[in-house]
Amino acid sequence: MNIVVCLKQIPDLQQIRIKDRRPLLEGAPLIFGDMDKSALEEAVRIKEKAKGTKVTALAMGGAKLKDGIKEALAIGADEAVLLMDPPFAGSDTMGTARALAKAIEKLGEHDLILCGEGSTDNYSGQVGPRLAELLDLPQITYVRELEIEGNKLKAVRNMEESFEVVETELPALVTVADEINQPRLASLRDILKAARKPVQEWTAADLGLSEDEVGAKGSAIETVSNLAPEQERKQVVFKGDLDEVTENLINALTKEGVLGR
């Protein structure tokens, strides 16, 4: 079985400083998002069960991917393809999906494409579904449990209020929620071995993509501003008799939907 895992490098959200509501992204270390790592972990678990499975890590991004991809290789991807060409810069979700789709086609036969349900920075949740559309594959999103038997794929989707169990045949595209697993830490042996795994770099031209299809030029979306959400605290204080205060508090929390859902 051939599995392709799509990963995106994002700024480490825990190390971003906010100034005047604007996130300062310069200098923040780049990491793979939690859900992307869960997608990779799931691929490696499938590989461990099904002998002969090959996992390819596919990532589009800047020059730091060259070092960053080693983490994916250490965790268990067999090889990697990096899309690091300047024309890719500034791609919106459609451009990204186009580039990934072309790369996956170029890779050849594939049975399963795994993505995170969204990237932890912009969280549009669109790349996976668009990619499935472009590749003409069945897509299953928000997956919290995944089982593969022969050619059949069974997945449990998290619909927030309920779970949905669906089945499809391979090939398919799955986007995972981070609850699907706890990604492993790579051992030192695997980290050192990763340096010897094959990594290819493909340009837009390699994929036959023109500048109008990807990158800033090919983007239908313009980012006008990027602001951290402001969290206004309600600052409600209940005073008085303890029993009464407790009841008021419970009522208020129920009204807010925090309790009694």
Next chain:
Amino acid sequence: MEFRLTAEQELWKNTVREFAERELEPIARKIDEEWERIPDEIIRKMADLGIFGVTIPEEYGGMAMPGEEMQYAVITIHELARGELSMSLPVYTLLCIGWPLLLVPYGTKEAKEEILPKVASGEWFLGINTTEPGGGSDLANIVTVGRSDGDKWIVNGEKAYISGVREATERGGGHLTLFKTDPTKGYKGTTFAYFPADAPGTTYTTYRDMGRMGLSTGGFVYKNVEIPKKYILGEENKGFYVNMEGFNVARALVSAACLGGAEKCLEISREYTKQRVLFGRPLVNFEAISFEIADDYAQLELLKLMLQKGAWMIDQFYQDRSSFTKEEINRTISICKAHAPMLAVEIAKHGMMYHGASGYTKDTPLEMALRGFMSYVVGAEGGYHIQKIIIARDYIGEEAVPYRGTQKAH
């Protein structure tokens, strides 16, 4: 000149940091206070990650990156200490990964094949055993003695303040031990060899320490203990040099533990003083506080850089012994060992003061860290003053060497 970690070192650092945050931070207090030991489960997880194999070559069951062993070891201990501020687990680990660096070049093949795979797998503990009740600073005058008897020594004597006496006895493993094989001579009559903790005739006692309660400190008593000569490191009566060379490795890792712990304490203080509001502003807005944090941070960064250089020098040395003289390495490492524990104690103390009364409680890990750091100020792996003697000896010269006295200990 290159000041950056390699991509692999960076990845390893992040891996150990995440492990420490996930697995160690939540249990550090329990290790120190409740269990007074490091759980087997944690040691197994560390071994799975490869932590105990960072300095051990692949042929002996480890996964060392040849030529970068010390750099990886320093990264490992620094990150573990950030997560386990009692210092018990970092010290347990630094002993286990430090001393193999000496066993590899100086041990016999037979001994290495027996010991190293068990250390790399986390099964065995490996420690250092030099100090005696008569004094740890003055190792030329130790009195534990081994009488040569064919292919073994018959050992009698006593060691004191040894880390991991219980761990080696209960888990398996032992200690690299300095002892006299020619009692008529000073340091030129000493030999350095591995002593299995379960060698018949060996008994141990433990002390009640001030800190790092998850790792035992105790004494060994040897009564006619037979130690096979295959366990020797280097040559008979030349053990002192091997032991001293090993102290550079150990002292570098001790410094890493102190700097990693101090770094975490400083971050705790930075976050707390940003949030604590007094006199209508954040506590850190007072320069008495922010300047002190800035100074502590500067000292920390200076020492981290010095240690990075020291670790790199040791790695160069084991690749090519003409790359640096021992004196150059001694000096660099002693600067780290003299100042890292002192700085760590200061940073923990300052943090306790910023926290006010809560800093004096067990609600923060600062007091636990301070107790742990103190072990390296008072002694372990050579006290503060001894480091100064080394720096002075090498920088000033013979005139500054005080240890040529003739008075006998009583």
